[in-house]
Amino acid sequence: MNVICTFTIDGRLAALPIDSVREILREPLVTPVPLAPEGVAGVINVRGTIVTAVDLRHRLGFGPVGTHDCLLLRNGDEIVGALVDAVGDVVEIHGAEHHEVPPTVPAGLRRFARSAVDVDGQLVLLLDVDVLAATPSTLSKERP
């Protein structure tokens, strides 16, 4: 796991391992689904397949923002779209230094963060792909 895909979430720099990201969609059209569970932004048409769009900001305890990009991630046997503020770069982190996640990172984000990585002088929170399992209710629970 030496290549990661960076993105911003509520203005914070985060990343997922590239091998967990199936595809990046820039500002896809999200069709809202009335009465959908909280945190589900709607559905996206990905070349004829209907993909559920989960608002990762909401799931991690942040407020929604206007624009978004989308990362298609595999979650169990389905592909789910995770909405983030904006997708950044795909970067090689071979040999980069991993730091422990500081306790001052907001709880929602910290729960799914594996480490903080130095990328070109910026610290990026490397998230676990389990982040999709996040719900607002998991925020209060301790990390096992």
Add this chain to the structure above:
Amino acid sequence: MDVDQEILEAFLEESADNLDQLDRDLLALESGVEDPELIARVFRAVHTVKGTCGFLGLARLERVAHAGESLLDAVRSGNVPVGGAVCDALLRLVDRLRLIVGHVASDGNDGEGDEGDDELIALLEAMTTGQAAGPAPTAEGGADLHADQALRVDVTVLDDLMNLVGELVLVRNQLNDLVRDDTGRLGRVGAELDRLTGTIQGAVMRTRLQQVGVVLTRLPRLARDLCAMLGKQVDLRIDGERTTLDKAVLDAVRDPLVHLVRNAVDHGIETPDERVAAGKPSTGIVRVSARTEGASVVIDVQDDGAGIDVDRLRERAVRAGAIGNEEAQQLTDAAAADLVFLPGVTTAAAVTSVSGRGVGMDAVRAGIEGIGGSVEVTTTRGVGTSFRLRVPLTVAITAALVVESAGRAFAVPQSAVVELVGIDDDSTATVGGAPVLRRHDRLIPLVPLSELLGLAPSGGRQAVVVEVGDLLFGVVVDAVLDTADVVVKALGHDLSGLDLYSGATVLGDGSIAMVLDTPGLAARAGLNASSTERPLPTADVDELVPTVPYVLVLDQGRRRAVPLAAVERLAEVDDHEIEHLSSGAVAHLDSGIVPILRQDGRHVAGPVTVVVCRSAASGPFALAVDAVLDVVELAAPPPGQPATTALHDDRLVELIDIAAVAGRLTVVPA
């Protein structure tokens, strides 16, 4: 090592030996060795496997072994001759047992799921009762196909094919939008692609069709066992087992059918003594019949038993808290019979091991409605009960109405739509503050879609009247945008819990419309069949005249009506889609090439609206009309007298005799 573990190990070892011996013995039998001792040994081996796994709680293994044991019992007693087909089936049994024993050895249990157990058991059971004398039928219901003409295809391949065709249909729709007004070459090529796509779609649909018989084969055995357990005599009659259905639909009707037959035997049919006392033959009849009606398949499960005691049903429903006492007393008997579908309501006097716990009928309804079908019950005391399942031929591609509410598009399956009504002050009223639509002397509740979905209120001017079971209600939308064949796609885990939607679909412009689930909408609106089916108290005698739905059309300036039962669908046909052959005219429709004609035999030229009809004697044909006006209820003709006219809105409507029109067809439908 604990005792259980020790027994298990011994069982595994013994089974391996037994299964190997079985293989050898079966092969000897197959090669024509006639030795009663050989058959007895085979029987004992399977019997031993079954006995031990019952002891160890290996239910799956026991079930499979049991089916094999029954067949071997019949072979041993000479009721079923030993033949290649029987040996073949028994060898498949051995393979299956070996597979499951493998699960036991590796996981300590007999494996999750099915892996085709049901199919094998059905085959073994069919052979036991002597119904499958020929070569082993394939899983795809191809019993009537010669082996060399049938292929076994992995269902996932068919599913993939289906998805691809779905994509193709969507692209076709988009292309149609682009070339709609093109009269040149592009338009013609587009039309050709349109036609081909429709043909491919139909062909792929057919690959997924299975005969209903695949699920009906289990029923005789079920009825027989139940009779033995309950001391009843039942003659189970099955009709229409060759009726075909999409695999997904068939899977969905399997359990409901078993449940209905079990119910019919358990508390539909009386005991022989009761029957004789009631002046009926001691043997009851349960009839399961399937037939195609338009784009639906209708499956009836009828018994000639005691009928449902609707008074007791009312009482039970009240006791279960499903409805109030007063409400229950006001229900008509027909509406009260519907209470049987409510959770927690049972008609059985006593709970037996078979049924009567009041679980199940609600699951039957939910299962059937889940695939866009419906269940109805009719019952007469002392005469019998009849359940009618109506399911779509296929679930994947659905004709839908695309509607708009609060600026968003939604799709409503056309199978649920009864009619579209423009809303104006004359046709609507409020009753106790609730808006209703006056329609054919009925008051139909109106529910604004935007309100149901929690969207911004919008003043809808169109009502889509939908039918859920016996319940009619009008969904108020801002506009009806389009009708389209849509591919309904399943929703992901996060959304599949919403019963408001049966899926989502991609429209011609690439945008997504959620597909509304009409039973879910009814539930969300707080409507249920028993609260609205109750007719409003009225002295109007006309209401007592039975009515039949007709499609009202305008033809040569005259209002005529086609029985809705004969109508498959409505379509628009362009001139270039009509070909004039020496024997008559044909039209290219999505569903294929069908004869097209006018009622009076005049020359047909497009563009024209057609009503695609089907009569008992003919295949589909297209009846060209000037316009389709409405779907209306007209007085049913008295039995045995073909009516030629009926009254609608105080005006005379000419009834079209579909059989007579079909009789004039000069081109035989393909």
